[in-house]
Amino acid sequence: MCQLTNLHFACGHTxxxxxxxxxxxxxxAGHALTRAPDFCLNGVHVVQTIEKEEDCGRGHDGLTCREVQAVQPLIDRYKTMTTDLAGFSARANTIAAFIKIGFTPDCDWDAVKEAGRDVEAFKARQAELLAQVIPEALAEFEASLKNAVQRLQKVFQWNEAHIVCKARGTEDTLAPAPFGLEKLADETVVKSSIDNADDDDDDDDDEQTSKIGNPNLWAVDLAFKTARAGPHRRLLWLEERAVEACLDGAGWQLPRDEKDRAELQDRIDCRWVDPSKK
Structure with a gap:
């Protein structure tokens, strides 16, 4: 049976x-073994554990294991944020698909006429929505989302550098934070800003991003809250126009987000033109 030693390093790795x-x-093996085998016909057995005062020395992309450990929560948070923004893009793409094929929803014009409304005016509005309003809204959303992603990435890169410098004890070499975030370096000020900021119709943002759960992540948390608001607002406006154009009658579905879904359902319930039920 091969006998092994388990080394436990100061960084936590073994x-x-x-x-x-x-x-x-x-x-x-045909030669003298120098590395611990993963498998032996006679079995392997750890006979001792030794506590090491130094780190294991593992590295990744120029970072030590401790620096990687310090940065990993930020990376995980950033992935969650970009996934959220990617969900916005997917929602817009479903609307874009209907516009691309030139689809015209079949509406219940008889009900509009019976209600004493101007059918031709509503038909003209629907044509305008499909040909101009929605395509322009899609372009504005895409530009807003691209800007949000770029801003968030810039803050993420600075926040990553901040954490690495902090782990190395070289914070004095770090460049100023982008977008004036250096003014918010005090944790209390940052938390107050996140708690009291105008949500801009995003009251549930505190559920999307934690409130200073890790003080190392204050910059990217704050940037996400502000960067997300613009694309979200434009996306909702786009989806409201999709409701007005009766795209739900063609198979377009409301988003899964409960708050956004409820808001759009209210729009459906009070609109003058509905998809044909024939």
Missing amino acids: RKVLLEACLLATRL
């Missing part, structure tokens, strides 16, 4: 090293 190889493992 590594198994070979203490003594059994004769069978040496014979099968």
Whole structure:
């Protein structure tokens, strides 16, 4: 049976090293073993654990293991944020697909006429929505989303550098934070800003991003809250126009987000023109 030593490093990582190889493992390998085998016909056994005062020395992209550990929560948070923004893009793309094929919804014009409304005016409005209003809204949303992603990425990169410098004790070498975030470096000020900022119809943003759960993430948390608001507002306006154009009658579905879905359902319930039920 091969005997192993388990090394426990100060950084928290562990590594198994070979203490003594059994004769069978040496014979099968054809040479003297220097590394701990993952498998041995006679089995492997950890006979001792040694606590090491130094780090393990693992690295990734120029960072030490401790620096990687410090940065990982930021990376995980950033992935969650970009996934949220990608969801906005997917919602807009479903509307764009209907516009691209030139689809014209079949509406219940008889009901409009029976209500004493000007059918021709509503038909003209629908044509305008499909030919001009919605395509322009899509372009504005895409530009807003692109800008939000770029801003968030810039803050993420600065926040990552901030964490690495903090881990290295070289914070004095860090460039100023983008978009005036250096003025919000005090954690109390940042939390107050996030708690009391005008949500701009995004009251649920505090559910989308945590409130200073990790003080290292204050910059990207604050940037996400502000960057997300613009694309979200334009996306909702776009979806309201899709409701007005009766795209739901063609198979377009309301978003899964409960608040956004409820707001759009209210629009459906009070509109003058509905999809044909024939």
